[in-house]
Amino acid sequence: MKLIRLTLWFQSIYYLLTAIWPLVDIDSFMRVTGPKTDVWLVKTVSVLLIPISLSFITHLVLRINTWPAAIMAITCCIGLACIDFYYALRDVISNIYMADGAVQLLLLAIWIYIVLFKKHELNPSTN
Numbered sequence: 001m002k003l004i005r006l007t008l009w010f011q012s013i014y015y016l017l018t019a020i021w022p023l024v025d026i027d028s029f030m031r032v033t034g035p036k037t038d039v040w041l042v043k044t045v046s047v048l049l050i051p052i053s054l055s056f057i058t059h060l061v062l063r064i065n066t067w068p069a070a071i072m073a074i075t076c077c078i079g080l081a082c083i084d085f086y087y088a089l090r091d092v093i094s095n096i097y098m099a100d101g102a103v104q105l106l107l108l109a110i111w112i113y114i115v116l117f118k119k120h121e122l123n124p125s126t127n
Contacts, residue, residue: 001121004066007110011073012056014103019049034094052076066122070111077108 022029022042029042036042052072059069084101087093114122 003110003118004070004114004121005060007107007114008056008060008066008069008073011076011107012053012060015049015056015076016053018100019046019053022046033096070115070122074108074111074115077104077111080104081108 023046056069081101081104084097088095088097
């Protein structure tokens with residue numbers, strides 16, 4: 001159960017910090033990640049990542065069935081990694097997004113391990 005909670009905490013905090021940053025200081029965000037033509041899109045993604053991270057935190061605090069959080073975590077990792085790699089490799093976005101893609105793949109690998117070998121710990125009766 002420790003691995004599940006640790007992974008969910010890390011992913012929650014990582015998503016929350018990376019979501020809040022462009023909302024608070026878009027200029028420093030763009031200095032690191034490169035210029036953006038559609039700032040509204042960056043902020044839209046941020047606004048969507050905040051409730052995702054808060055949902056993860058809710059699962060952690062309430063200790064409820066972790067399957068929905070795990071499914072959302074896995075699909076977020078897949079989606080964000082695909083976007084990061086696809087657009088960075090085509091020079092649409094900065095290569096710094098490759099680092100985020102690597103984080104997403106690491107998280108995905110951990111979630112796959114959890115689902116394959118620790119799935120009984122995702123059951124609400126053991127939370």
